[in-house]
Amino acid sequence: MEGFRAFIAIDIEDNNLLQKILDIQREISQTGAKLKLVEPENLHFTLKFLGNISSTMVDEIYESMKQIAFNPFELELYGVGCFPSLSRINNIWIGTRKGGEEVSRIYNDLEAQIKKLKFKPEQRKYTPHATIARVKNAHNKDRLAKIISKYSSLEIGFMKVDSVRLKSSRLTPKGPVYNILRSIP
Template identity: 50%
Template sequence: MSEKIRSFISIDITDQNLLDKIVGIQRSLLETGADLKTVEPENLHLTLRFLGEIPRSTLELVRGELKSLRFNRFKLNLYGLGAFPNLRRINVVWIGVREGKENLKEVAKKVEFMLKKLGFPPDPKGFSPHLTIARVRTGKNRDRLIDF
C-alpha cells in the first residue's frame, strides 16, 4: 500500500517585512486572551487548492504538472482580517487579499484545470483567497476576537 501524504498547493510568503507585520498581528491576537494556535512564520502561505491525503506517486505527478503552469508576475496586497466559518463562531482567523485577488483567482483556476486533467474531483468549497494566521483551539475568550 502506498504511503499517503496530506497535501496542498500554495504560494509561500517569503517577504521578511510582510512576515514581521503578520507576526505583529498574531501577537496582538494572542493578547486578546483567546486560545489560539498561530501559524509559524515559515508555514505562512496562500492555499490555492487543498488535495487531502494522496499517495506519494500522485503527489509527484502533481509536482511535475505544476512545473508546466505559466502565469505573469503580479502584485498582491493583503488587507483586513476575517474569520471562518463566520464571526459568530470563529475557528480560523485570516488576512484577506485586496490587490491581485483576480490574478490569484486566475492562478487557482489554472491549478484546478490541471488537477481535473489528473483526475481530481472539483474543489467542493471553491477558491477563497486568504492567508490563515491563526486557529482557535478552544472557545476560551473567543468572543474577544470579534472586537479585534
C-alpha cells in the same frame, strides 16, 4: 503504499510582511482565546489541498502545475477576517486586495488541471487567504471578534508572487512541518 499529505500554495516569505503578521498574531493571542498560531515559516495561500498522495503522484501533479501560465505579479495583503463568521470563529486569516483576482485565476486554472488527475474539485467558493490562527474554543470570542473587526481594512503590504509550490505536510506534536517538493516559476 507510503503516502503523505500535500497541498499547492503560494508562500509568504517577505520579512516585513511576516513581521506585520506576527504583530497581528501577538495581539490576537493576548485576547486569552485558545488559539494555534501558524508559524511564520508556514504562512501561505493554499491553492489546492490534495490530501494524502503517494510519492509516485508528485511528478504527475507537477506536470499539471506546469500547465498554469502566469507572470510574476504584486499581491497586496489586506485585511484580517475569519471563517465561518464573527459569531463562530474557527479560522483567522489575512486577505488580499490588489492581485487577489490573479490568485483566483491561478486557482481556477489549477482546479481544471488537477481535476484531470481525479482530485475532487473544491465545493466552496475560493477566497484567497492565508490562515494565521486556528481557534480551539470560543473563550473570549468577543475580544477576538473586536480585533478582527478592527483590522478588517488593514493595509498589510505587498509581496511579489513568482512561484507556485507543491508542498508536503507532516504533522508533528509541535505543528505541521512543510517541505517544498516542486516549484513552478
